[in-house]
Amino acid sequence: MKHLNRLLVAAILFMGIGVANAQDENNPWAVEVGVNAVDVYSAGLNEDQVRIPAAARGDIFDEYFNANDHWNILPSVSRLAISRYIGSGFVFTAAGSINRIDKLGDLPADDLSYYSADGEVKYSFKNALGGGWFDPSIGIGGGYTWVDNIGFGTANALAGVKFWFNDYLALNLQSTYKHAFEDSYGITHFQHSAGIVFQFGGKDTDGDGIYDKDDECPETPGLPEFNGCPDTDGDGIEDRNDACPNTPGLAEFNGCPDTDGDGIADPQDECPTVAGLAALNGCPDADGDGIADKDDACPNEAGPKANNGCPYQDRDGDGVLDKDDQCPDVAGTVANKGCPEVSVEVIKQLNEYSKTILFDYDKSSIRKESYAALQSIADIMKEYPNTTFHVEGHTDSRGSDAYNMKLSKERAASVKDYLTTIGMDGNRLTSEGYGEERPIATNNTAAGRQQNRRVEISLKK
Missing domain, CATH: 3.30.1330.60 (OmpA-like domain)
Structure with a gap:
C-alpha cells in the first residue's frame, strides 16, 4: 500500500503539470485510471532469460486468456496514465503501474513486487472508421520495469480498443507485449490493462463553450448553431455571411436592413429612410422629372437636369434664361450673357x-x-x-x-x-x-x- 500511495502522488503531480500545459494547447488530454495484469507464460519461450524457469514459459500467445492460472492481478487501482493527442490520429501516453507477482506461468512466486513506467505512441483508427464509439488502436513504445527491485528496459508493442460512452468518457482495454533487453535478469511478459478514460483539456480561446478544433471562429465568441461563429445583431445570419453584422436585417439582403421598405438595402440606398426608386438608388422623385429630390432644386416642379431640376426662369427679366445668365439677379444684355455692360x-x-x-x-x-x-x-x-x-x-x-x-x-x-x-x-x-x-x-x-x-x-x- 505504501508503494501504491507513492504512485498515486506521482501520478497526481504528473496530471497537474499536464493540465497546466494543456491550457495553452489546442488538442485534448486524457487521464486513465484502471487495473493491470502481468502474464509471463504467454510471452513465448526465451531460454536466455534465466530469471524465468522453463516451466513458467509457453509458446507466444499460448493460453493467452488463461487469467486464472497465469495472470497476476492486484485487487486495487494499479495503473494510471495520461495521454495527449498529437494529431493525425496519433496519441502519446505516459503510464505507470504496480503489481504483485505471485506466479510465473504455472509456478508459484514469492510475492514479488512489480513496478513499470512506460511511454507509448498509439495510432487510433476511430476517425478512419468514421468516428463513433468504437476506437481500436495499435502502438509501440518503451519503458522500464522493476521486478523485486531489479530493473530492466523493455521494448513495447501494444493493441487496444476504447469504447466511448460520450465525448469525454471511455472504457479502455489494452494488451502490451514487453520485450526485456536484459537476458540475465529481465523478464519478457504481457501486461494487460483495463481502465476508465476521461478526456479533457480542449482549448476554447474565446470561451464560448466550443473547442477551437470545432470552432470556425475560435477567437470570437459565437453560437453552436453557427459552429462557434457570432451573430452580433441577432438576425439569424452569422457575421461572416452578414453584410451588415451590427444591424439586424433580412436574408434577402445578406443581413442588411431595408428601413424604408422600398426593396433596396440600406447600404445601397442613398435615401434609406425615404422610400424611393431603384433607378435613383432608392431616392424619391416627387415631380417625376428624373432628378432625385435630394439633388432637385425644385423637387415639386418638373424641370431639366441642366437647370438643377427647375423649370427655366428669367428672374431679372433681361431676356436671358437663368440657366444661361451669368448674372441672374441683375438685368443685363444678351450679348454680355445676361450681365450689365459697362458704358x-x-x-x-x-x-x-x-x-x-x-x-x-x-x-x-x-x-x-x-x-x-x-x-x-x-x-x-x-x-x-x-x-x-x-x-x-x-x-x-x-x-x-x-x-x-x-x-x-x-x-x-x-x-x-x-x-x-x-x-x-x-x-x-x-x-x-x-x-x-x-x-x-x-x-x-x-x-x-x-x-x-x-x-x-x-x-x-
Missing part, C-alpha cells in the same frame, strides 16, 4: 472718382481723404460682376524715366490692393504703370504736370 458713362464716372485719389509725396501710399472716392469706385465695379477692370498709373516727366515707371506701377498696384480690401474680387482687377509715357497735358506747366500725375480706370481688353 462709356460708367467708365467716365469711375475716372471722375479716380482723379481725386491722392498719394503721399513721392510715394505710393494712399492718403486717407481718398478712401471715400475708392469706396465709390468699388461700389460701381460690383454692379458689373463679370467685368474685369484695369487700373493704370501715370506720372509727369519730372525725374528719370525708370523712377517714374517704378512709381507709377507701385501707385496702380496700391489702388488695386486697396480695392480688394474693401470687397472687390482681386481676380477682377489688374494694374499696370506707364510712367510718363502717356501724358494727357503738357509737362511744361504746373497745371499740365498735375493732370499727368493720375490714376485711370479702364476695361481690361
Whole structure:
C-alpha cells in the first residue's frame, strides 16, 4: 500500500503539470485510471532469460486468456496514465503501474513486487472508421520495469480498443507485449490493462463553450448553431455571411436592413429612410422629372437636369434664361450673357472718382481723404460682376524715366490692393504703370504736370 500511495502522488503531480500545459494547447488530454495484469507464460519461450524457469514459459500467445492460472492481478487501482493527442490520429501516453507477482506461468512466486513506467505512441483508427464509439488502436513504445527491485528496459508493442460512452468518457482495454533487453535478469511478459478514460483539456480561446478544433471562429465568441461563429445583431445570419453584422436585417439582403421598405438595402440606398426608386438608388422623385429630390432644386416642379431640376426662369427679366445668365439677379444684355455692360458713362464716372485719389509725396501710399472716392469706385465695379477692370498709373516727366515707371506701377498696384480690401474680387482687377509715357497735358506747366500725375480706370481688353 505504501508503494501504491507513492504512485498515486506521482501520478497526481504528473496530471497537474499536464493540465497546466494543456491550457495553452489546442488538442485534448486524457487521464486513465484502471487495473493491470502481468502474464509471463504467454510471452513465448526465451531460454536466455534465466530469471524465468522453463516451466513458467509457453509458446507466444499460448493460453493467452488463461487469467486464472497465469495472470497476476492486484485487487486495487494499479495503473494510471495520461495521454495527449498529437494529431493525425496519433496519441502519446505516459503510464505507470504496480503489481504483485505471485506466479510465473504455472509456478508459484514469492510475492514479488512489480513496478513499470512506460511511454507509448498509439495510432487510433476511430476517425478512419468514421468516428463513433468504437476506437481500436495499435502502438509501440518503451519503458522500464522493476521486478523485486531489479530493473530492466523493455521494448513495447501494444493493441487496444476504447469504447466511448460520450465525448469525454471511455472504457479502455489494452494488451502490451514487453520485450526485456536484459537476458540475465529481465523478464519478457504481457501486461494487460483495463481502465476508465476521461478526456479533457480542449482549448476554447474565446470561451464560448466550443473547442477551437470545432470552432470556425475560435477567437470570437459565437453560437453552436453557427459552429462557434457570432451573430452580433441577432438576425439569424452569422457575421461572416452578414453584410451588415451590427444591424439586424433580412436574408434577402445578406443581413442588411431595408428601413424604408422600398426593396433596396440600406447600404445601397442613398435615401434609406425615404422610400424611393431603384433607378435613383432608392431616392424619391416627387415631380417625376428624373432628378432625385435630394439633388432637385425644385423637387415639386418638373424641370431639366441642366437647370438643377427647375423649370427655366428669367428672374431679372433681361431676356436671358437663368440657366444661361451669368448674372441672374441683375438685368443685363444678351450679348454680355445676361450681365450689365459697362458704358462709356460708367467708365467716365469711375475716372471722375479716380482723379481725386491722392498719394503721399513721392510715394505710393494712399492718403486717407481718398478712401471715400475708392469706396465709390468699388461700389460701381460690383454692379458689373463679370467685368474685369484695369487700373493704370501715370506720372509727369519730372525725374528719370525708370523712377517714374517704378512709381507709377507701385501707385496702380496700391489702388488695386486697396480695392480688394474693401470687397472687390482681386481676380477682377489688374494694374499696370506707364510712367510718363502717356501724358494727357503738357509737362511744361504746373497745371499740365498735375493732370499727368493720375490714376485711370479702364476695361481690361
